[in-house]
Amino acid sequence: MITITGFKWVPPFARGLVRDLRVRWALEEAGLSYRVRLIDAADKESVEHRALQPFGQVPTYEEGGLALFESGAIVLHIGARCEALLPADEGARARAVTWVFAALNTVEVAVQQLAALDLFYADQPWAKSRRPGAAAAVKQRLAELAAWLGDREYLEGRFTAGDLMMCTVLRILRHTDLLDAEPALAAYKERCEARPAFQKALADQLASFEEREA
Ligand SMILES: N[C@@H](CCC(=O)N[C@@H](CS)C(=O)NCC(=O)O)C(=O)O
The missing domain is CATH 1.20.1050.10 (Glutathione S-transferase Yfyf (Class Pi); Chain A, domain 2)
Structure with missing residues (x-):
């Protein structure tokens, strides 16, 4: 199962802009099922989260033994499994x-x-x-x-x-x-x-x- 991270709460000006949206969107385009682990300000500073995201940010992506960060890298990784995102040619x-x-x-x-x-x-x-x-x-x-x-x-x-x-x-x-x-x-x-x-x-x-x- 794919697990990604997002924030439990952000102020209204940031809602709909938090960068886990990119990953959610790519996963929806690819038709892959996933779960979202929502984290707060304390979680993002934890040793566990820093091991996934060295800068204490969201999103992250985990699947099996693979852990990724950076929304661009994650979207490209998902794109490799989705022709709608990355053409075969x-x-x-x-x-x-x-x-x-x-x-x-x-x-x-x-x-x-x-x-x-x-x-x-x-x-x-x-x-x-x-x-x-x-x-x-x-x-x-x-x-x-x-x-x-x-x-x-x-x-x-x-x-x-x-x-x-x-x-x-x-x-x-x-x-x-x-x-x-x-x-x-x-x-x-x-x-x-x-x-x-x-x-x-x-x-x-x-x-x-x-x-x-x-
Ligand atoms: N370059 C990173 C940027 C990630 C980013 O800026 N995430 C924001 C939310 S949209 C964040 O976690 N901010 C909290 C922080 O920087 O401490 C990516 O594209 O994944």
């Missing part, structure tokens, strides 16, 4: 992997810097002065991504793990209006979110928070 597969890295290493870097300023440090004077530059960097990445997407439905024409990852990165911008400037990109994000596997993953993540508050 070698070249198409390499392109899908390329987009996973682009999402995490080129787009998320800019998006996360802005999100950190807005969501964690908004009241700090240094954050206020850095925000215009951070927003400009995101706008540039969004424009570049939109230019690539053009009239494609997905980054490589068909849905892949690259779209899964890119969609979850774009979702981090939901507290801003930056995606409004790129309607094709907003529509692309919504197309990815309309997938039944995403809907199930999101509903399950949100349900675990709601259950705790009921």
Whole structure:
């Protein structure tokens, strides 16, 4: 049985964004059954959790004797068992992997810097002065991504793990209006979110928070 980790509770601004969503979504696309171990702030500092995730974060993935961390690595591992995530054709597969890295290493870097300023440090004077530059960097990445997407439905024409990852990165911008400037990109994000596997993953993540508050 596959076991992944998520958080027992996060503040409302983070719900639906916690990165176990990526893993849940990939597992749903792959039709693999799994259980979710929900952890709290104390658990994430435990020796047991640090052995799974050296940085004390979620998600993690365990199956048999294998333990993985980093959402990108986990999604690619699941993708190896799911043609909907990683195409069988070698070249198409390499392109899908390329987009996973682009999402995490080129787009998320800019998006996360802005999100950190807005969501964690908004009241700090240094954050206020850095925000215009951070927003400009995101706008540039969004424009570049939109230019690539053009009239494609997905980054490589068909849905892949690259779209899964890119969609979850774009979702981090939901507290801003930056995606409004790129309607094709907003529509692309919504197309990815309309997938039944995403809907199930999101509903399950949100349900675990709601259950705790009921
Ligand atoms: N690069 C990691 C980032 C994981 C990450 O940032 N996880 C957040 C939740 S979305 C977390 O655990 N934050 C708590 C912490 O960093 O202490 C991945 O993609 O798995």
